[in-house]
Amino acid sequence: MNKLLQVDFHYQGPFGEEMTQMLDGLAQSINHEPGMIWKFWTENQEEQRGGGIYLFEDEACARSYLAMHSARLTEMGIRDIRGIILDINQPLSKINKAPL
């Protein structure tokens, strides 16, 4: 069953276009992660948060990505990492036109 992975962390930038340029290669590589269907890249400059919302094929793929990604972020000096794997309530999400 598909799972959502919700990740966010303390992030001091770069944001916006500069972030796009810096992380283009990382985004390309994420397309090759096992079971990754899509990712929204999220950012909030005011609250200094970065993150992502991902759809994965199943829980095992989401779990192993989260472990790898958390280790990578920690190596980059990033702290306050919060990652949760979530079920999607499909019927309620359908009512609210979620892109399932």
Place this chain on the structure above:
Amino acid sequence: MNKLLQVDFHYQGPFGEEMTQMLDGLAQSINHEPGMIWKFWTENQEEQRGGGIYLFEDEACARSYLAMHSARLTEMGIRDIRGIILDINQPLSKINKAPL
């Protein structure tokens, strides 16, 4: 500019089908909230979290929904509510096939 709203909170159920039946009417009503484009209903029974990931037309709509929704959840006795409004990095999200 469209904004994501990420909300989660301590939630002891019901989950799954029972949750669907209980909250069908609430889901219908959410389609009438100003600026609401879509919502994923999220749940994690093991970690006792409920929540949602929403797309809103703009920040003002996301902010007023979050204020209303937090008050409603609090009235329902729900605690540990976490809500963040996030920008989407569009070019990076496009690379990763996010449903923009």
